[in-house]
Amino acid sequence: MRGGLLIATTLCLLALAGCERAQTQDASARKIDAPAWATSEAANPGFAAAGFKPGDKTAWENQIHKRNQAQNDYVR
Numbered sequence: 873m874r875g876g877l878l879i880a881t882t883l884c885l886l887a888l889a890g891c892e893r894a895q896t897q898d899a900s901a902r903k904i905d906a907p908a909w910a911t912s913e914a915a916n917p918g919f920a921a922a923g924f925k926p927g928d929k930t931a932w933e934n935q936i937h938k939r940n941q942a943q944n945d946y947v948r
């Protein structure tokens with residue numbers, strides 16, 4: 873019983889070890905990230921919150937704070 877369990881466990885571990893592949897990206901797939909508040913007005917105009925000015929970090933932080941406070945149960 874114990875020998876069979878050991879063999880089954882070993883086979884499972886070997887099978888999982890064989891599934892691993894390198895997780896690398898080539899240079900063409902890399903994307904340079906921009907700050908969250910540096911979006912263009914044409915990016916998603918339907919999703920823009922009222923009072924948000926693209927490129928304005930303070931306005932972005934105020935919108936995030938307002939959204940977080942709307943979801944805060946202790947404020948309600």
